[in-house]
Amino acid sequence: MEQNPYLPITMKLIKNMCETEDKLINTFTLEFLNKQDEENFKYMPGQFAELSAYGHGEAPFGIATSPTEPGIIKFSVAKVGCVSNALHLMEEGTMVGVRGPMGNYYPMEEFKGKNLVIIGGGFAFTTLRSMAVYMLDEKHRADYGDITVIYGARNPGLLLYKEELAEWETNPNINLVTTIDRPAEGWTKHVGFIPTITEQVAPSSVNTYAVVCGPPAMIKYTLPVLEKLGFPPERIYTSLEMRMKCGLGICGRCNIGPKYVCKDGPVFSMAQLKELPSEY
Amino acid sequence: MKISKEKFGQSFDALTAEYQVVAPVSEAGAVNFKAAKSFSEVKQDYLNSKLPPKSLLFPQHEKLLSYVKDGKDITVKNELKVGKTVLFGIRPCDAKAMLLLDKVFKNDQYRDPYYFDRRDNTVIVGLACNKIAPTCFCSSMGISPACSEGSDLLLIDLGDSYNVEVITEKGKDLLAGLGELAELSAEEQAIVDTVKSAQTTSKVDVSTITAKLDKMFDNSYWDTLHEKCLGCNACSFSCPTCHCFDISEEVTKNEGSRVRTWDACMAPLFTLHGSGHNPRDKKKTRWRQRMMHKFNYFVHNNGDIACVGCGRCIKGCPVNMDIRQAIDGVNKAEVVVD
Numbered sequence: 001m002e003q004n005p006y007l008p009i010t011m012k013l014i015k016n017m018c019e020t021e022d023k024l025i026n027t028f029t030l031e032f033l034n035k036q037d038e039e040n041f042k043y044m045p046g047q048f049a050e051l052s053a054y055g056h057g058e059a060p061f062g063i064a065t066s067p068t069e070p071g072i073i074k075f076s077v078a079k080v081g082c083v084s085n086a087l088h089l090m091e092e093g094t095m096v097g098v099r100g101p102m103g104n105y106y107p108m109e110e111f112k113g114k115n116l117v118i119i120g121g122g123f124a125f126t127t128l129r130s131m132a133v134y135m136l137d138e139k140h141r142a143d144y145g146d147i148t149v150i151y152g153a154r155n156p157g158l159l160l161y162k163e164e165l166a167e168w169e170t171n172p173n174i175n176l177v178t179t180i181d182r183p184a185e186g187w188t189k190h191v192g193f194i195p196t197i198t199e200q201v202a203p204s205s206v207n208t209y210a211v212v213c214g215p216p217a218m219i220k221y222t223l224p225v226l227e228k229l230g231f232p233p234e235r236i237y238t239s240l241e242m243r244m245k246c247g248l249g250i251c252g253r254c255n256i257g258p259k260y261v262c263k264d265g266p267v268f269s270m271a272q273l274k275e276l277p278s279e280y
Numbered sequence: 281m282k283i284s285k286e287k288f289g290q291s292f293d294a295l296t297a298e299y300q301v302v303a304p305v306s307e308a309g310a311v312n313f314k315a316a317k318s319f320s321e322v323k324q325d326y327l328n329s330k331l332p333p334k335s336l337l338f339p340q341h342e343k344l345l346s347y348v349k350d351g352k353d354i355t356v357k358n359e360l361k362v363g364k365t366v367l368f369g370i371r372p373c374d375a376k377a378m379l380l381l382d383k384v385f386k387n388d389q390y391r392d393p394y395y396f397d398r399r400d401n402t403v404i405v406g407l408a409c410n411k412i413a414p415t416c417f418c419s420s421m422g423i424s425p426a427c428s429e430g431s432d433l434l435l436i437d438l439g440d441s442y443n444v445e446v447i448t449e450k451g452k453d454l455l456a457g458l459g460e461l462a463e464l465s466a467e468e469q470a471i472v473d474t475v476k477s478a479q480t481t482s483k484v485d486v487s488t489i490t491a492k493l494d495k496m497f498d499n500s501y502w503d504t505l506h507e508k509c510l511g512c513n514a515c516s517f518s519c520p521t522c523h524c525f526d527i528s529e530e531v532t533k534n535e536g537s538r539v540r541t542w543d544a545c546m547a548p549l550f551t552l553h554g555s556g557h558n559p560r561d562k563k564k565t566r567w568r569q570r571m572m573h574k575f576n577y578f579v580h581n582n583g584d585i586a587c588v589g590c591g592r593c594i595k596g597c598p599v600n601m602d603i604r605q606a607i608d609g610v611n612k613a614e615v616v617v618d
């Protein structure tokens with residue numbers, strides 16, 4: 001029988017961990033209950049899922065894990081509304097609903113043979129993390145050239161995935177640049193806003209794609225820097241957020257012009273976005 | 281060919297044993313589509329229903345699933361339930377609107393089972409319009425008062441009988457059980473010819489609207505169009521092609537259900553992000569969305585204008601906003617089309 005796309009699968013919240021010192025972002029690790037569910041949940045970096053906190057509702061979140069990490073999926077979620085608050089307060093072991101994977105993904109095929117610069121700000125680092133982990137996997141690493149990650153937050157305590165970042169610092173397969181907005185005690189790495197740091201450390205745009213996710217102001221000021229560095233709009237990708245309900249391109253609220261961010265996105269190239277009205 | 285109303289009425293009553301028969305009935309001073317048990321309840325001489333019959337396939341409030349929580353565990357139940365339905369007496373504009381909704385609830389990736397399982401189990405009996413309201417403009421939208429598009433059977437009221445036209449196999453099957461058919465008299469044929477050649481008196485020109493709107497996203501036209509709108513959503517809720525919905529939860533202590541309810545792009549909360557950001561935070565941008573979606577985006581995605589000219593939004597608007605004038609405004613905007 002055809003699958004009902006409104007029915008979530010049930011997954012178990014096995015870990016509910018606070019990521020940031022402001023206590024506003026938690027990472028939820030969900031475990032598949034059976035092999036069949038996992039088989040049906042084939043996803044790629046950049047896709048999202050609708051997460052149900054039963055009794056409160058469901059909301060869309062980018063998948064922070066990579067398909068190379070079997071058995072589980074993770075989401076890093078800011079506490080802003082009804083569903084996210086319920087999830088933050090949820091006890092480990094609780095069953096949640098998941099619909100997905102939804103949306104398109106970063107063009108991992110197109111990226112093959114290219115260098116990548118991944119630029120993330122704040123907690124918009126989730127699907128970028130998925131992409132980096134995917135490329136670092138031993139089955140995929142040879143497919144891609146140099147990988148540079150430029151990741152910034154207001155202060156060190158707001159960076160996500162701190163243990164993983166520490167590991168990347170010493171990993172020769174990835175070049176990690178972290179930055180914070182203002183100097184902080186004990187911080188020895190870059191200080192400055194993402195656009196400035198990008199201008200200083202970004203690799204040559206030759207044979208390179210840029211993927212940028214972050215708050216609107218960061219994106220607004222980073223794009224001209226990338227343009228100056230020689231990245232054409234076809235080689236700059238981003239992932240958009242919108243209020244969503246169905247996630248299926250039906251309920252009508254997440255459109256930008258004729259495109260639905262849930263179904264036709266969330267990943268768009270700058271060249272694609274230039275063809276759409278600026279209503280996002 | 282025709283069927284007498286007496287015979288049709290008997291068959292209608294018999295159909296209610298096998299089908300849910302939904303027909304126009306009077307309630308609280310208005311005509312709306314409701315399940316009818318007898319042909320005697322059916323309102324015949326109505327211009328059009330106050331609310332569109334879309335609610336039959338896409339109810340205003342519908343359970344998608346229900347659940348029971350037990351500590352940390354959850355049991356989820358699919359609430360998709362479908363029965364066989366005959367939708368009797370819908371106007372050609374609304375039958376055409378069903379074809380447009382079909383394009384929404386199925387796209388390149390997904391099929392909405394709640395809509396389509398009902399759709400596939402519904403037979404549509406259209407009823408041509410012998411009378412035309414001053415707010416009707418279907419003739420401008422490629423339809424006409426006796427258009428058969430979207431109907432399985434099309435009836436034309438001849439007084440004591442109906443002229444019957446079979447449009448689809450589904451219609452043919454239904455007709456087989458309805459009773460004997462007879463030839464039309466010359467007089468009756470004249471009525472059929474008149475109804476079939478009728479046009480709405482109110483007209484709009486939509487010949488260039490899609491191409492013009494392609495270039496009008498940043499046009500100053502939107503600065504004033506919305507000004508008297510109250511944002512009440514009456515236009516969307518009474519529109520046979522509007523289909524936006526919300527999904528929310530209804531919860532008691534340990535049990536709950538996930539429901540979908542009609543929503544509308546004219547509501548400010550419709551696009552409000554969790555962060556507080558709202559890409560359509562002004563009435564201006566919401567009116568632009570309404571016009572763009574119906575006359576431009578929908579055309580690009582599905583090949584049709586998402587308006588059938590039923591005029592309900594004009595009748596229902598408390599401040600006399602008129603979509604025909606909004607269309608004229610686009611036509612008058614100084615925009616050069618390639």
